Amino acid sequence: MEELIAYILRFGNLNPQQIELIKSKATEIELRKDDYLSEAGKIPRQVGFVLEGVVRFCYYNNKGEEITDYFIDESHFATDYQNFEAGMASSEYIQAITDCRLLIFSKKNWDELLNTIIGWDKIVIKIVQKCLIEKIERRSPLVSEDATSRYLSFIQKFPTLANRVPLSQIASYLGITQQSLSRIRKNIR
Incomplete structure (x- = not known):
């Protein structure tokens, strides 16, 4: 309260x-x-x-x-x-x-x-x-960023959400497929 x-x-x-x-x-x-x-x-x-x-x-x-x-x-x-x-x-x-x-x-x-x-x-x-x-x-x-930039912006703005939200929902939010999100995550590690 x-x-x-x-x-x-x-x-x-x-x-x-x-x-x-x-x-x-x-x-x-x-x-x-x-x-x-x-x-x-x-x-x-x-x-x-x-x-x-x-x-x-x-x-x-x-x-x-x-x-x-x-x-x-x-x-x-x-x-x-x-x-x-x-x-x-x-x-x-x-x-x-x-x-x-x-x-x-x-x-x-x-x-x-x-x-x-x-x-x-x-x-x-x-x-x-x-x-x-x-x-x-x-x-x-x-609207204006490529998929990798969108994901990087997402984890920068919402660092605690990335591990709490299913990848499918993050991908949907970012406007990309779950497979694309998996590739992006793999490439930035």
Whole structure:
């Protein structure tokens, strides 16, 4: 819980009562590897904050291939926030890659925080903006770099993920085949 509060306080100030209210609205859950926090075709019903583990956002392309869009590890929010707020069905899955512990806010509890804590909406906007910028920064190099450079950038930016995430999902994230990734890894050792 302290990880969540420390993260939120980076984006704004809260008094002790507001912090206690936030804590009271969060529920800790565990996801087993391969379980889903949110599924495509369904309306996201919760905001998650990763305490332990790694989740990924993924979808299926028009060829039926599973594509990993990005990874979320500890001390970050994991939610399809746009569809959560709009009450619309998601086009992506949020899946646990490892066993995970998360703090979860239901839509009802999240809305209570928005309606009760003055300035909570501004904090949330700053968090959402930071998440969007991080997503763009993670994806932008994948467009302009060759496969080896993409992998080297990935392990430089996310050194702890390389050993925690299946190669097939890293390859999908990088936009290459698993065989190509294996060759690249072999050549850079």
